[in-house]
Every structure is written in C-alpha cells, then in structure tokens.
Amino acid sequence: MKTDKKLTPSDSIRIINEMIETSKGNIQDNANYFIIWGYVVLLACILHFVLLKFTDFEKPYLAWLIVLIGFIPTTIYSKRQIKKNKIFTHIDRINIFLWLTFGISYIIFIAYMSKFNYQIFPFVFLLVGNCVFMSGINLKFKPLIAGGIIYWAGTIVSFYLSLEYLLLLTFILIIIAYLLPGYLLKYKKESDV
Amino acid sequence: MYNKLDPLLHSELRLAIVSLLIHTDKAEFVYIREKTKATAGNLSVQIEKLFVAGYISVKKSFRGKKPLTECKITRKGIASFEKYVNDLKTYIEPDQ
Numbered sequence: 001m002k003t004d005k006k007l008t009p010s011d012s013i014r015i016i017n018e019m020i021e022t023s024k025g026n027i028q029d030n031a032n033y034f035i036i037w038g039y040v041v042l043l044a045c046i047l048h049f050v051l052l053k054f055t056d057f058e059k060p061y062l063a064w065l066i067v068l069i070g071f072i073p074t075t076i077y078s079k080r081q082i083k084k085n086k087i088f089t090h091i092d093r094i095n096i097f098l099w100l101t102f103g104i105s106y107i108i109f110i111a112y113m114s115k116f117n118y119q120i121f122p123f124v125f126l127l128v129g130n131c132v133f134m135s136g137i138n139l140k141f142k143p144l145i146a147g148g149i150i151y152w153a154g155t156i157v158s159f160y161l162s163l164e165y166l167l168l169l170t171f172i173l174i175i176i177a178y179l180l181p182g183y184l185l186k187y188k189k190e191s192d193v
Numbered sequence: 194m195y196n197k198l199d200p201l202l203h204s205e206l207r208l209a210i211v212s213l214l215i216h217t218d219k220a221e222f223v224y225i226r227e228k229t230k231a232t233a234g235n236l237s238v239q240i241e242k243l244f245v246a247g248y249i250s251v252k253k254s255f256r257g258k259k260p261l262t263e264c265k266i267t268r269k270g271i272a273s274f275e276k277y278v279n280d281l282k283t284y285i286e287p288d289q
Contacts, residue, residue, distance in 0.1 A: 007203055009284040015205060016278070019212035022228050023220070083256070086224035093218045 023089075027139045027185075029081055030095060033074065034182025040070035041174045049167045061118075094138050102131045121166045125155040125173065132178060143184045147177035196280035199273055201246055206231055206239045211274050214249060214266040222262035240264060248273055 007015075044066045051060035082088070105127050113120045133148020135141075154173045158166055202208050209229045214220060226236050243249045248270035252263045266274075 007205060007208070009281050011205070012198075012203070012208060012277075012281055013285075015208050016212045019209050019228065020216045023213045023216045086221040086227075088218045088220070089216070090218050 023087065026085070027091060027141070028188065029085070030135070030139060031182050031186035032077055033099075034178060035186065036073050036077065037070055038174055038179035038182055040067055042171065042179070045167055045170045045174065049164070049171075052164070052167070091138055095135065098131055098134055098138070102127055121170065122155050122158045125151050125158055125170075128173075128178070129155060132181070136181075139185070141181070141185055141188075143181035147181040150177035194283060196283045198280050199277050201242065201248065202273060202277045204239070206235065207243060208277075210236075210239060210243060210264070211248060211266065211270060214264060215271065215274050219252075219263050219265040222264065225264065243270070 044064050047063035047066060048060050051057045051063055106124065109120050109123050109127075129148045129151025131148075132144055132151055136144030136146075136148055151173060154169055154177070158169055161169060202211060206229060209231075210225060213225055213228055222236070222240070225231075225240075226233060229236065231239075240249065240251060244251050246269075247267055250265045250267055252265070254261050254263070
C-alpha cells in the first residue's frame with residue numbers, strides 16, 4: 001500500500017470497507033471459554049453430588065473449590081489467543097468486563113452466603129443467565145441468548161427445589177444452556193456467525 | 194457542495210490504518226502490517242504522522258524478548274474519521 005496515490009472517493013470507501021471487513025475478530029475463539037468453564041462446573045457439580053450422597057464428608061460444598069482450577073486453562077488459552085490474533089476487539093473488551101462483573105458479584109455472594117442461609121444457587125443461576133444472555137447479544141449468537149433465557153427460567157424453578165435437585169438442575173443447565181451453545185459457537189460456520 | 198477532505202486521512206495507507214483501528218480496541222504493529230500489506234518502514238512513518246496529529250496512541254513494550262508496538266485510536270481520531278466519512282458523502286451525494 002502506498003501513501004502518494006491520488007485517492008478518489010470510491011477508493012476511500014473501498015479501503016474503509018476492506019479494512020473493517022478484514023479486522024473482524026474471530027468470535028468463535030470465545031467458544032473455548034464456555035467449553036472450559038462448562039466442564040469445570042460440571043465436574044464440581046458431580047463431585048458435590050457424590051460427596052453429598054455417597055460419603056460422610058461434612059462439607060461437600062467444598063467441591064466447588066475445584067472451579068479455581070478453571071483459571072489455569074483460561075489464562076493459558078487467553079494468553080495464546082492474544083499472541084496469535086495480535087488484535088483486541090471491542091467485543092473482546094466487553095466480554096472481559098462482562099465476566100469480570102460476574103466474578104466480582106459471585107465473590108460477594110460467596111462471602112455473604114451465610115446471610116441468606118447458604119442458598120446461593122438461584123443467585124448464581126441469575127448471574128450466569130445475565131452473562132450468557134449478554135454474551136449472546138454481544139456476539140450476535142442466538143443459542144447463547146436462548147441459554148441466558150433458560151438460566152432465568154432455571155432461577156425461578158430453583159426456588160422450589162431441595163439441594164439434591166438443585167445439583168441436578170445445575171447439571172442440566174450447564175449442559176443445555178452453557179456447554180451446548182459453546183459447542184454450537186465453536187462449530188458454527190464462520191459466515192453464519 | 195464538496196467539503197474538503199482531511200489530508201491526513203486522505204491517503205491510502207493512513208486511511209487504511211485508521212479504518213482498521215476504528216473497528217478494533219487495539220492492534221499490534223505486525224497485525225496492521227499484515228492487513229495493509231505495507232512495508233515496515235512506510236508503516237512506521239505513517240503511524241508516526243497519525244500519532245503526532247493525535248489521531249492514534251502508540252504503546253511500545255516487550256513480549257518476552259521481542260519488542261511489541263500496539264496502536265489504539267484516540268477520541269480525536271474517531272471524530273476525525275467520522276468527519277472524513279461525512280465529508281466523503283458530499284462527493285457521492287452532492288446534495289447533502
């Protein structure tokens with residue numbers, strides 16, 4: 001590309017269009033975050049259920065500490081992506097802050113869960129639902145929008161369930177409203193996204 | 194009525210750089226070079242011109258041992274780009 005070429009208005013429009021088209025980030029890269037966290041939560045959920053049902057362990061909810069492991073692959077993957085893409089889009093920035101608000105809200109809920117008798121499931125479902133829905137809007141991807149709505153429905157249902165069924169609901173929600181949209185995003189044709 | 198086009202943006206490579214950055218939050222020098230297919234030397238000169246005019250910010254650091262240059266459009270750059278596009282419309286739709 002040269003700098004001294006005499007530009008016509010149509011040249012200018014062509015350059016602007018070409019550059020905007022070429023700088024669209026690959027939104028399918030976001031799918032792996034859903035897949036990583038989906039499996040981590042699924043694992044924690046199964047572990048909590050096993051400890052609760054088949055052992056005498058006094059604090060089966062400690063199984064959720066396993067989610068801390070999720071930060072390891074997330075950090076490795078995001079560093080690799082930044083290095084590979086050489087670009088940071090507005091969508092990336094919104095996504096980071098969206099899930100950061102989730103993390104901060106989650107920590108506040110966990111820190112004060114004794115204030116509402118450790119019944120944090122509905123609040124967590126609501127938080128996840130909000131973030132999945134907004135991710136869907138941000139990425140313009142309908143299965144994630146549907147995932148967010150399913151989580152909101154799950155929040156209402158969760159107020160009527162015992163702990164064992166809450167774990168079952170967590171299990172179902174993470175598969176159909178989180179992992180499934182994540183996989184659909186990963187294997188969606190680029191032109192359809 | 195034709196509006197005068199910003200001479201800083203009315204250049205093939207500088208317009209390409211700003212158009213790329215308008216759509217991204219920030220982009221590395223290597224990325225801009227790949228997309229514009231410009232030579233490193235020419236690109237450096239044009240980035241410097243945009244930087245001096247306050248259209249873009251440039252951050253130099255290191256990733257490991259390799260130097261890393263990241264460019265980001267400024268508010269002034271966004272406003273200038275928007276004005277350039279509006280001025281461009283007067284050439285395509287002269288009634289405006």
